Amino acid sequence: MISILGKSNIAKRATNEDRFVADSNWGIALVADGMGGPESGEVAASIVATQITDLLDEGRPLTEAVHSAHQEVLRGAEDNRGKKGMGSTVVVAHFTDNQFELAWIGDSRAYLWDGELRQITRDHSKIEAMISRGEINYSDAIKSPQKNIINRAMGHGEFSQDDVPLLKSALFHGQKLLLCSDGLHDAVAACDIARILSTQLSSEQQLASLIAKALENGGTDNITVVLVESDTIAQENEESPILPAVSIARVDGYMEHFPA
Template identity: 75%
Template structure:
């Protein structure tokens, strides 16, 4: 079985433009970070969370559900249900048992904890592109003035269903899947996230600690995290999917980033 929990904090913003879904019965873990300001970002993020959840519940494939949310946000702007320029990121895992598919748009992230923190989603962002071109280092990216500029978002630009990254994985006992908005990882260093994940406390307490550290570090943006854990023991002949590795962080302070 898997267990999915989520928490969010408004932090220093006037409104919370983040939305999350944490439903163990549906097997859905989702974080959407809205943009476009008050009365816009939260609308876009809500559309994404509702649309993706509803379509997955109806059996729609994950990438198709995410693309449909993109189209729905565009329609909402045309219909006057939001503001021009509104949009959202999304990172979503859909579980069938302990196996999952993961998709994302923007810079909300997915991490796998298995004794070290492994970033498995690659941001659609300006600094990620700069790192891939060798223009800046990983350490420079964490403090770059353009680190929050994303290059793809739900409700923005032209992309199709096949442009949505989609990976498959499995979650076993001792491992956890963490989905979060940039409000968390911008305020909490990856090694500090790893230390919290390594602590012998419950998933709910880990979420509380992550949000508390972000707030103590003067995290300004909305902070949202969803945590999935599993009690499944791998079978002897079970084929375990290999997940991509974007970056790695350990409790001893070691970090490394791998370019595309």
């Protein structure tokens, strides 16, 4: 069985434009970070969360659900459910027992904790593209004022179902899958996230600690975190498929980023 818990905090914003789904029965863990200002951003994120959840519940493939939600945000801007220009990021994991598929658009992230913290989603962002082209190094990138400029979003531009990145893996006892909006990963260093996930605190307490750390560090954006754990014991010679790491962080302060 898996356990999925989520928590969100408005921080210093006027409204909370983040939305999350944390449903162990459906096997859905999702974080959507709305853009477009008060009302519009929360509308876009709500459309994304609802549409993806409904389509997964109907048995539709994950990438199709994400792409359909993108189109639904575009329609929502046209039929006055929100405002033109509204959009959202999304990162979503869909579980069948302890097996999962993971998809994302934008810079909401997924991390896998397994004694070290592995970032397994690569941001659709201007800075990530610059790093990959060798135009800026990672240590300068995390301090750049351009670090929150994303180059792909739900409800913005055009992309196909085939453009939605998809990862497949499994989660075993002792591992954790963490999904979060940039309100967390902008405010809390990856090594500090690793330290909190390494504690013996309950999942609920770890969620609270992650948000408290972001607020302590002066985080101003909405902070949303979803944490997934599994009680499935790996059998002999059974382990999770190794997912490519975008970055690795450890409790001793070691941190490395791997460009595409």
